[in-house]
Structures are given as C-alpha cells and as structure tokens.
Amino acid sequence: MGGQLRVGQVYRYASGKDPKPAELGGYPNFHHVTHSPDLKRSLLEAGINGMAKVNSPDGPRRPVILIRSSPWKAGTEQTPWHDVFDMDNGHVRYFGDHKAGMTAAPGTTKGNAALLAAFAEHQGHTPEERAAATPLLLFRAVSRNGKPKGHVEFCGAGVIERAERLVQWGGSEHTTFVNYVYDIALIDLTDEDDEVAWEWIHARRDEDVSDTKVLELAPRAWREWVKHGNSALPRLRRRVARARIVKxxxxxxxxxxxxxxxxxxxxxxxxxxxxxxxxxxxxxxxxxxxxxxxxxxxxxxxxxxxxxxxxxxxxxxxxxxxxxxxxxxxxxxxxxxxxxxxxxxxxxxxxxxxxxxxxxxxxxxxxxxxxxxxxxxxxxxxxxxxxxxxxxxxxxxxxxxxxxxxxxxxxxxxxxxxxxxxxxxxxxxxxxx
Missing domain, CATH: 3.40.1350.10 (Trna Endonuclease; Chain: A, domain 1)
Structure with a gap:
C-alpha cells in the first residue's frame, strides 16, 4: 500500500494513472506511491482535490486534500493569481478556485468549500477536534522535457492558518471577481527524514480506524499540532537552514x-x-x-x-x-x-x-x-x-x-x-x- 512522499521529489503523474510501475520515465510514479488497494485512485486533476469522506467510528472524516499549483498557468486570463511557495520558511499562499465569470458564490465552489471546511477544522479548540482535521498535501507542477504537464513536485504537509476574501482581476475583459486566498503553514518533517508515509493517509481512508489510531501514523509535528493547537505552529513550522549570503x-x-x-x-x-x-x-x-x-x-x-x-x-x-x-x-x-x-x-x-x-x-x-x-x-x-x-x-x-x-x-x-x-x-x- 503506497510508499513515501519525499519533499522536493518530482513524481510522474501520467494520464493512464496505472499504479503498477514503481517508476515512469526515470521518475517515481505518483499513482504507485499513493496507491490504496481496493480504493479509488488519488487524483491531482484539479487545483484542489478533496478526497471523499468516510464514516469513521468518530464521525465523518475527510482523509486528505491534495493541492496542486500550476505555475505555468499563473498570469493567464483564467488564472491571474500567482501562488507563493516559500518552502524554506514553511509558508504557502494558495488561491482558491473561484474564477472570473462564475455565477456561484466564491465560498461554494468545490475547492473553496473543501478548504474552508478544512480551515474550520484547523481552528479546532480541543485535541479531539483537531484529531479529525483534514491534512493538506501540497504539490506544484514542474516542467520536464519542455512540457509543463505530467510531473509534480511534492512540497509537504500543511495546516491552514488564515483564509481571506479578496478581489482579483481576471477574464478576457479584465473584470474583477471575488476569491479566497489561504495562508498555509508547512509542518516540519525532520523526524520523518522529510517524508510523509502514505500509510497515514491510507489509514485515514479506512472507515474502521478511529481518529486516535490514525493519529499514531501521522508525522510528529502533526501530532504535536493536534495536541497543542495553532499556538505551537511557530515551532512546528518547516525551516530550512541556509546561508544568508545571496550571490x-x-x-x-x-x-x-x-x-x-x-x-x-x-x-x-x-x-x-x-x-x-x-x-x-x-x-x-x-x-x-x-x-x-x-x-x-x-x-x-x-x-x-x-x-x-x-x-x-x-x-x-x-x-x-x-x-x-x-x-x-x-x-x-x-x-x-x-x-x-x-x-x-x-x-x-x-x-x-x-x-x-x-x-x-x-x-x-x-x-x-x-x-x-x-x-x-x-x-x-x-x-x-x-x-x-x-x-x-x-x-x-x-x-x-x-x-x-x-x-x-x-x-x-x-x-x-x-x-x-x-x-x-x-x-x-x-x-x-
């Protein structure tokens, strides 16, 4: 069942979605690493991909939200925003999926609705509430062999710190529209050698496993966040030591x-x-x-x-x-x-x-x-x-x-x-x- 998602590793995301090959074209196969036997495939087809909820012993639980940012689309008429990925300092600023010309309310689009629900969970006041909270796994599309599609880089696991409504430009007429933007804290994965075990997400998909048992498979920083809440995020945030001199x-x-x-x-x-x-x-x-x-x-x-x-x-x-x-x-x-x-x-x-x-x-x-x-x-x-x-x-x-x-x-x-x-x-x- 699945494998390890390593921060900074590029994965092949092939249209065939075959989980059998461990590698494709010299890159680890995304669908192999995220494979859960007898369950639906994990997808990155949209920017915000909320996995279907399961009825666990503790109530409804969404196993994970998979986030994909596509830098090659940034600045286009339909996607005028630019997501920010500051992995060295554990910060991601990610824009929601409301776009110019949409008639639906900004918070009711599929992706925004999933992230706003996750944000509410991430504001939980007790460890029991936070234990059921949906983790975010973040990816960004990268170009390989001159092609912008088909490869994604894993960027880590995150907690939503803030959700904000804002006005953006977009569409062929350059009109304004309302959207949401999310500030996400990437958690420290030092104890896991900068990896996330898919076994954790697989357990979250199992309706027979309680939130407490699932938590035992989570990264240490996630468990600490569940225990202490958002006040602990400053010490649980991903930090990369690097030289401050910029050439x-x-x-x-x-x-x-x-x-x-x-x-x-x-x-x-x-x-x-x-x-x-x-x-x-x-x-x-x-x-x-x-x-x-x-x-x-x-x-x-x-x-x-x-x-x-x-x-x-x-x-x-x-x-x-x-x-x-x-x-x-x-x-x-x-x-x-x-x-x-x-x-x-x-x-x-x-x-x-x-x-x-x-x-x-x-x-x-x-x-x-x-x-x-x-x-x-x-x-x-x-x-x-x-x-x-x-x-x-x-x-x-x-x-x-x-x-x-x-x-x-x-x-x-x-x-x-x-x-x-x-x-x-x-x-x-x-x-x-």
Missing part, C-alpha cells in the same frame, strides 16, 4: 526574462528623476513588511534637501495594547543601473542614522555586494535589503493585483499621491500617528 547573480533577473525587461523599464522610467523613485520604494517596503503578516503604516517621503540619508519613513506595529510596541522604519531608495552593486559603506550610512527601536530598509534596482551582506550580518545591522529582482517581483505582483498587469499604470498610480506625502517631519513623529 550577486541570484539577485538579478535572467537575461531576456520578463523581470529583466520590467527592471530596465523601471530604471529608465526614473532615470533623471530618481527622487520620485522613493514613492515606489516606500510602497514596495510596505508590501514586503505586510507580507510577513505584520501591521505596517506608510508614513511620508522626506524632502530632497537635508534628508540626511533617509528617503521614506514608516512604522512597524508588533502586538497589541500593553503587549505591543512600534518601531520606526527608516528607508533608503537608490535607483541605479541594474548592474550596479551597493557597497557596505552605503548600507552603513543608513545604519548610522538608526536609533534604538528603529530598523532600516534599503531598496535598490541594483544588487548588494557579498562584502556588504557579510558586514551587515557580522555587525548584526537591523536592516532589510530589497534588491532589483525582489523589487520587480513585488511590483509585478502589485500590477497584477490592481492594474491588470500594467506595470506603467501601477507606477503612475504610486506616484499620483506622492506630492502630498513629502514632508520635513522628524522620523520619530510616526510613533504619534
């Missing part, structure tokens, strides 16, 4: 890519008017900080003269009431040629402006030299570095979300309110807002 080529778009074209467009747009670039940098910094689930308030842009090395000001809010605090965010924006390197000295000048309780953000169209990154980490500078590739990724996402993919329209919108935001106020005044 210069990895900070730059690939030649002839859409990112390279848009970064060049951005540079030329602000060439000769680089002070205007600060409004864009401020908006991108806000998006990055909010994207981590933080509360962030955009403040103002500083005047051209006498800004002392600071280009924009914001505020990062942590916690609430007596259990909360706020940090001043001091931003530096540098629109330079995409092949330019930011030096350690340039970063140090921004850090020198920071006071206790302040953090810095440096946004550039260029890249950061290895010595600059090394010095930042060795001296533990409290500063975020946003390079040209990250910058253009954020702007492309903003353009897709709010301007139908038109980057120039997005830039012009960000600049439209710039004049009223320019001031000579002291940065610490943001704490009074």
């Amino acid at each position: 210069v080529p990895e900070q730059r778009p690939k030649d002839s890519s859409s990112e390279a074209r848009d970064l060049e467009l951005l540079y030329r747009y602000f060439d000769g008017r680089k002070h205007d670039f600060e409004a864009v940098a401020s908006a991108v910094a806000a998006r990055v900080l909010r994207g981590a689930g933080n509360s962030y308030l955009e403040g103002w842009l500083t005047r051209r003269s006498g800004d002392g090395g600071a280009d924009f000001v914001g505020r990062l809010d942590l916690g609430n009431g007596l259990a909360g605090t706020s940090l001043v965010v001091l931003g530096q924006a540098k629109c330079v040629r995409p092949d330019h390197l930011v030096s350690a000295e340039q970063i140090a000048r921004v850090v020198a402006r920071l006071r206790r309780g302040w953090i810095g953000v440096y946004v550039t169209t260029g890249a950061y030299s290895v010595p600059a990154q090394t010095e930042m980490m060795e001296d533990q500078y409290p500063i975020l570095l946003i390079n040209g590739l990250d910058l253009v990724h954020q702007l492309q996402s903003m353009a897709r979300d709010d301007h139908g993919g038109d980057l120039t329209a997005c830039i012009e919108h960000l600049l439209s309110g710039r004049e009223t935001a320019v001031t000579s106020r002291h940065p610490e005044e943001i704490l009074l807002e």
